[in-house]
Amino acid sequence: MKSVVKQEVLALNGDEAVAFAAKQSDVDVVAAYPITPQTIIVERFSEYVANGEVETEFVCTESEHSALTACLAASVTGARAFTASASAGLALMHEMLFVTSGCRAPVVMAIANRALSAPLNIHGDHSDTMTERDSGWIQIYVENAQEAYDSVIQAFKIAENTDVLLPVIVGLDGFTLSHTLENVHVLSDDAVKRFVGTRKFINVTNHEGRTVPFKLDPDNPTSMGPIALPNYYFEFKRQQEEAMKNALKVIQDVNKEYAEISGRSYGDGLVDAYYVEDAEVAIVCLGSTAGTVKAVVDELRAEGVKAGLLRIRTFRPLPVERIVDTLKNAKAVAVMDRSMSFGGNGGPVFHEVRHALYDADKHPYIVNYIYGLGGRDTSPMQIRKIYEDLQKILRIKRVETRVQYLGLRE
């Protein structure tokens, strides 16, 4: 795909790529509290503010709960708001995540995915965002720094779409992406500004019975998220579900539109299928691990093995139909989870993929691999082992162990 606009190549780590994208997206308010491995994002952003490179109000808050509260408050007045967090910081925001999605505030938040205590661990895994999968936020997991940059720009356009109006999390794997330098192609400030555009508002009826834009404005007073008793709360939640369903199409449209100016697209924006259409043995995963899996798929394909990868890029809303359709020819599937659901039936991604396939015409054998917790490395050899296990399942025609632990000392 050819890009229509001139692009520069910068050496940026994932966090810097996110900060750069936020800067170009014409953000009005950034409120944040530093937490590893996210710190670099807001550190760089505060430099842009200090150097006068952006006209953004930078609010240093005393906690992540306050950081998201400030972003929410800014967002409901019509401002474009951005924050970043990880792990315990995200957990501290938990309450405000629900308030933000419930107030339909299109805040964008980058999460440098990290494990949760105890024991204390600052390294990458998905336990933080997986815990928040039902908070009503759209969740996008990226594979590399380039995608982190592209996805933050796309996130504002998705969040602010008037059919969606939901906050978006862009998740990048802690340290693996957040602290690793890569070549990142960046668009011009103008191109990004044009792409993201200005925020549009739907109209609502306010308490005086007047039709006003959906934002807090002293001249056109409205109240947001005041109280909904049992006879209305349910209806508001149903609306949020509808917005999530609408997001499936909006994410695809934004991915396509972005490809037209940048020359880069990530599958259809929802799933990134790599040789999976005709694959007999397939892996499903999220995030940076997909890069390693792709390298192994290349090797296996050269050896004549029909191996493939399905990277779920958009985990919320879950593109159920796309997952079922993409895996329709697979005979054995391994789902990789970088977080645990203690006492459950495997990891959260496994739950969702296996559940999605329940209604499919053909059911592949399906197994779960918990991997990479607390930043544990996942090598190409281990990925190879997964494909070998899948081939063995096809040979013996049964699943011996449904949930396995990859790279764990037994």
Place this chain on the structure above:
Amino acid sequence: MTAKEKSWKEISPAGVCWKSSTQFLTGDWKTYKPVRDLEKCTRCLLCVLFCPDGAIHWKPEKGDIEFDYNFCKGCGICANECPAKAIEMKLE
């Protein structure tokens, strides 16, 4: 469903509503409803004061109180507080 209530497709997002949250009626899910004995009632207005949902109103033009059952949740606080035992909670 009370006639005034709307479906999820008709309401504005995030609880934005006409006349603020007073639009959120409680009428249809209460199991008990307060019924006043006009003979016993002394119009002391204690029930108006204590009702947590603002469902009892003093109407000066009538010189009497009125229950708005659309907003009453049937908690029975008015009946408890009434010094004249003029309010009885009746099953809906």
